[in-house]
Amino acid sequence: MASISGLYSSSSTFKPENFTPKSTLFFSPSRDSISFPNRSKLFDRASTLSPQSVARDIPASLSSTNDGLSKEKKKGLLKNPRELWRRYVDWLYQHKELGLYVDVSRIGFTDEFVEEMEPKFQAAFKAMEELEKGSMANPDEGRMVGHYWLRNPKLAPKSILRSQIENTLEAVCKFADDVVSGKIKPPSSPEGRFTHVLSVGIGGSALGPQFVAEALAPDNPPLKIRFIDNTDPAGIDHQIAQLGPELASTLVIVISKSGGTPETRNGLLEVQKAFREAGLDFSKQGVAITQENSLLDNTARIEGWVARFPMFDWVGGRTSEMSAVGLLPAALQGIDIKEMLAGASLMDEANRTTVVRNNPAALLALCWYWASDGVGSKDMVVLPYKDSLLLFSRYLQQLVMESIGKEFDLDGNRVNQGLTVYGNKGSTDQHAYIQQLREGVHNFFATFIEVLRDRPPGHDWELEPGVTCGDYLFGMLQGTRSALYANDRESITVTVQDVTPRSVGALVALYERAVGIYASLVNINAYHQPGVEAGKKAAGEVLALQKRVLQVLNEASCKEPVEPLTLDEVAERCHAPEDIEMIYKIIAHMAANDRALIAEGSCGSPRSIKVFLLECIVDEI
Numbered sequence: 001m002a003s004i005s006g007l008y009s010s011s012s013t014f015k016p017e018n019f020t021p022k023s024t025l026f027f028s029p030s031r032d033s034i035s036f037p038n039r040s041k042l043f044d045r046a047s048t049l050s051p052q053s054v055a056r057d058i059p060a061s062l063s064s065t066n067d068g069l070s071k072e073k074k075k076g077l078l079k080n081p082r083e084l085w086r087r088y089v090d091w092l093y094q095h096k097e098l099g100l101y102v103d104v105s106r107i108g109f110t111d112e113f114v115e116e117m118e119p120k121f122q123a124a125f126k127a128m129e130e131l132e133k134g135s136m137a138n139p140d141e142g143r144m145v146g147h148y149w150l151r152n153p154k155l156a157p158k159s160i161l162r163s164q165i166e167n168t169l170e171a172v173c174k175f176a177d178d179v180v181s182g183k184i185k186p187p188s189s190p191e192g193r194f195t196h197v198l199s200v201g202i203g204g205s206a207l208g209p210q211f212v213a214e215a216l217a218p219d220n221p222p223l224k225i226r227f228i229d230n231t232d233p234a235g236i237d238h239q240i241a242q243l244g245p246e247l248a249s250t251l252v253i254v255i256s257k258s259g260g261t262p263e264t265r266n267g268l269l270e271v272q273k274a275f276r277e278a279g280l281d282f283s284k285q286g287v288a289i290t291q292e293n294s295l296l297d298n299t300a301r302i303e304g305w306v307a308r309f310p311m312f313d314w315v316g317g318r319t320s321e322m323s324a325v326g327l328l329p330a331a332l333q334g335i336d337i338k339e340m341l342a343g344a345s346l347m348d349e350a351n352r353t354t355v356v357r358n359n360p361a362a363l364l365a366l367c368w369y370w371a372s373d374g375v376g377s378k379d380m381v382v383l384p385y386k387d388s389l390l391l392f393s394r395y396l397q398q399l400v401m402e403s404i405g406k407e408f409d410l411d412g413n414r415v416n417q418g419l420t421v422y423g424n425k426g427s428t429d430q431h432a433y434i435q436q437l438r439e440g441v442h443n444f445f446a447t448f449i450e451v452l453r454d455r456p457p458g459h460d461w462e463l464e465p466g467v468t469c470g471d472y473l474f475g476m477l478q479g480t481r482s483a484l485y486a487n488d489r490e491s492i493t494v495t496v497q498d499v500t501p502r503s504v505g506a507l508v509a510l511y512e513r514a515v516g517i518y519a520s521l522v523n524i525n526a527y528h529q530p531g532v533e534a535g536k537k538a539a540g541e542v543l544a545l546q547k548r549v550l551q552v553l554n555e556a557s558c559k560e561p562v563e564p565l566t567l568d569e570v571a572e573r574c575h576a577p578e579d580i581e582m583i584y585k586i587i588a589h590m591a592a593n594d595r596a597l598i599a600e601g602s603c604g605s606p607r608s609i610k611v612f613l614l615e616c617i618v619d620e621i
């Protein structure tokens with residue numbers, strides 16, 4: 001058996017002749033997905049496996065589990081390798097110029113189903129055509145839906161919109177160039193130029209920029225980016241601490257379409273406090289991206305921030321990556337935003353065909369409908385086999401779930417629609433939950449994102465004779481796809497050549513359109529988010545109750561002697577006896593942050609506690 005050191009040593013001392021495949025210790029696909037009959041030949045077999053042969057090797061007992069798939073649906077799952085190959089070839093979508101493929105062969109939709117769906121698709125294509133012409137495609141908010149115009153301004157229904165798009169893009173490019181070149185620089189920084197970006201925003205004002213930064217930022221970007229995308233004080237402190245003295249050379253981009261999102265506003269106030277404490281003038285390093293005349297826009301204008309860029313009411317947060325929201329942060333990191341727009345535009349054009357099998361977005365929508373019965377009966381597990389695409393599923397969670405997850409359809413019927421998205425990256429996720437996907441509850445279909453280029457040209461390295469790390473990643477993807485399918489788990493595979501601005505732009509556009517088409521198929525408005533408002537309103541009520549609790553405790557704490565109160569007494573004095581549980585939670589949170597004192601009893605037995613404030617607040621609460 002080769003010595004362990006031989007296996008771990010670098011290629012310079014590692015001699016292939018010392019390596020005998022029979023002693024393989026580290027390549028064992030059986031560990032993650034399937035049980036090969038004879039492990040000693042494991043390595044030989046691994047290098048000869050083809051998806052079809054993997055399916056054949058599964059012991060019959062494992063491959064016929066019927067769980068969560070109707071008999072009718074099982075019919076569509078071909079198992080004969082020759083038939084599968086034919087289906088693969090017949091349905092393979094290729095976008096030649098983008099080098100992008102969509103493989104739907106492992107989704108079992110039948111020809112009858114495709115035929116039956118044709119009228120719905122034609123209606124969806126018509127709706128999409130009207131949308132791009134400027135129809136009120138978001139009727140609940142009385143808005144047009146114009147994110148496709150961002151990468152093809154001449155599509156915009158009015159020349160004023162076209163000018164706004166073109167002028168904004170030009171302003172973003174110029175501003176980014178001026179910052180990167182040092183023409184625009186911070187007032188007091190040793191480097192004499194901006195070195196970091198701190199993006200403050202949440203939801204669609206963060207997820208796109210975060211996904212793109214992870215996917216495309218070079219190893220040494222002109223400006224390194226950090227994100228504050230929540231109102232967690234410790235998280236905010238961490239980002240500011242990580243910047244340290246670089247705060248003086250940090251450009252703070254505050255992104256909020258509405259200009260009033262509490263978390264973003266809190267992040268801004270916290271960052272401005274950090275600037276004050278560092279003796280820095282925030283206005284000389286602040287940029288706002290928001291709707292014109294929003295609270296944020298007016299603040300930035302009045303305080304004289306460095307720059308302001310507009311967001312348009314006809315671009316939703318979750319489809320704003322191709323607006324200033326995504327383009328400015330990307331450009332400041334040295335990412336080619338024109339290429340991102342070009343990739344998206346090419347994909348949009350491909351998605352305008354009304355022939356389903358030639359329309360990649362329609363193919364995805366067809367698969368989603370089949371796999372989840374048009375009601376979200378199965379989740380979509382997104383598995384990019386590429387580290388740089390780690391955040392793609394988080395990005396898709398908002399794009400898909402905030403668009404499709406609706407209570408009512410366009411006719412006012414209660415439908416509680418949705419399509420759940422989760423996943424991180426392969427092959428990593430194989431070591432986390434693929435066990436359940438392969439053998440557990442059958443409540444999902446998978447989407448593999450395959451990237452063919454493993455490393456930049458000239459950088460590849462064989463860690464074993466004829467085998468690279470990328471081959472392992474490729475093998476794991478294909479092995480997992482086969483192992484899932486062998487157990488009737490369906491999957492889609494989207495393949496790109498490499499992770500580039502163009503391919504990322506195309507992926508964003510592909511899924512934006514797939515969501516729009518799917519929403520038409522299930523008759524819902526994909527472009528509003530009423531459910532989010534409910535949460536925001538409820539949060540406001542909690543804060544209002546907290547203020548009343550503080551007032552009541554303060555009165556009692558300013559007495560001589562201090563009058564500790566029971567929960568019932570606090571609730572009664574707040575005139576909110578029905579909110580006693582929330583009052584208890586508010587007090588427990590305050591006590592945990594040294595803002596209230598549990599004078600008697602403990603939070604573990606709520607009825608026992610008596611509480612007062614640590615200090616009497618003289619000012620008006």
Ligand SMILES: O=P(O)(O)OC[C@H]1O[C@H](O)[C@H](O)[C@@H](O)[C@@H]1O
Nearest residue numbers: 203204205256257258261317532
């Ligand atoms: O960009 P903002 O107006 O701050 O909104 C940020 C986010 O707020 C809400 O959660 C919406 O549901 C999202 O669609 C939006 O992206």
